[in-house]
Amino acid sequence: MLGCVLGLAPTTWMHAVADSRVRTVAEAPARDVAVVFGAGLWKGRPSPYLAHRLDTAAELYRTGKVKVVLVTGDNSRVEYDEPDAMRTYLTGRGVPDDRIVSDYAGFDTWDSCVRAKEIFGVERALLVSQGFHIRRAVALCRSAGVEAYGVGVAEPHDATWYYGGVREMFAAGKASLDAVFRPDPRFLGSREPGVRDALAAAG
Secondary structure (H helix, E strand, C coil): HHHHHHHHHHHHHHHHHHHHEEEECCCCCCCCEEEECCCEEEEEECCHHHHHHHHHHHHHHHCCCEEEEEEEEEEEEEEHHHHHHHHHHCCCCCCCHHHHEEEECCCCHHHHHHHHHHHHCEEEEEEEEEEEHHHHHHHHHCCCEEEEEEEEEEECHHHHHHHHHHHHHHHHHHHHHHHHHHHCCCCCCCCCCHHHHHHHHCC
């Protein structure tokens, strides 16, 4: 019984912290910045799940809910560049290039949240991800000091969705440890003015 309680504690924590902060596009409060988390590439282009996240971010921009989109993902290899693929997708859907900021070292959700705050100076944001991941993103970004709401992207309950849900049960444990021990991201570096400059361009 004790093992079950301890095993479920991280998931319970995530829901307690984030449930009231997950909204639809229509319900989401206006914020200067949307943060879109990477979700893989297929042949150099966003995977379907990542494309759906980017579609939602483009809708947030078009409806005036956000002014700038911070795309955060993996560029640890020359041949694998999530942020640039995300930028290309967004510009193809009407988001101006100067309103998009790239974080090339968003290797996991915690790294992306910490870097959003410490490197890009994001204090408040709308986070965009699928429903099975968005609560973890909100909980971790709040732990990193970002006042965050999440916009959950609906998906059909296919094999990928179920895999993501099962994976979240294990990822919740790591997330709770990240929130408690607050490790440095794999790469931190110096502050970057990208978000500030993009907001200035937005007026």
